[in-house]
Amino acid sequence: MSAWLYSVILTAAVCIAVYLLYYMGFGVAKRIAAVMFVFRPGKNADRAVLDSCTGWVKHVGRFRESGIYEFILDARLAKGNAEVALLDRNKQQLLKLNQQSPAGKIELYVKSRYYLRWDFKSATGRCELHWEESA
Numbered sequence: 356m357s358a359w360l361y362s363v364i365l366t367a368a369v370c371i372a373v374y375l376l377y378y379m380g381f382g383v384a385k386r387i388a389a390v391m392f393v394f395r396p397g398k399n400a401d402r403a404v405l406d407s408c409t410g411w412v413k414h415v416g417r418f419r420e421s422g423i424y425e426f427i428l429d430a431r432l433a434k435g436n437a438e439v440a441l442l443d444r445n446k447q448q449l450l451k452l453n454q455q456s457p458a459g460k461i462e463l464y465v466k467s468r469y470y471l472r473w474d475f476k477s478a479t480g481r482c483e484l485h486w487e488e489s490a
Contacts, residue, residue, distance in 0.1 A: 387410035390406040391407075403482045405480060405482070413472040413473070428457045431481045439451070439484050443468075
């Protein structure tokens with residue numbers, strides 16, 4: 356096998372792996388300008404530590420069961436703004452949380468795909484988004 360063909364196959368395999376990981380909820384897409392930016396998506400929460408951060412982060416939301424979910428945004432910012440939107444598979448906004456409206460409930464279905472999109476505007480501090488299925 357030639358080196359060129361080997362590199363094409365390897366590149367294709369890496370691209371497919373990245374694509375699958377992102378759509379399974381393990382990857383994150385972002386466009387960020389910041390002095391410091393640490394983002395950790397989790398099973399039932401996302402966490403961010405920021406310093407002079409402007410931009411966005413998007414990842415697939417992983418919801419294991421159908422039901423009504425409660426989302427709570429805890430934005431402890433020294434300055435700036437942070438906002439989180441829950442989007443459906445067509446990227447239509449279903450729920451929007453920010454410092455003025457930090458909590459919301461919505462019914463989600465396990466077979467549907469959802470995305471969480473964070474938007475930051477000159478934000479400095481810590482943010483955390485928690486979600487859990489309501490009874």
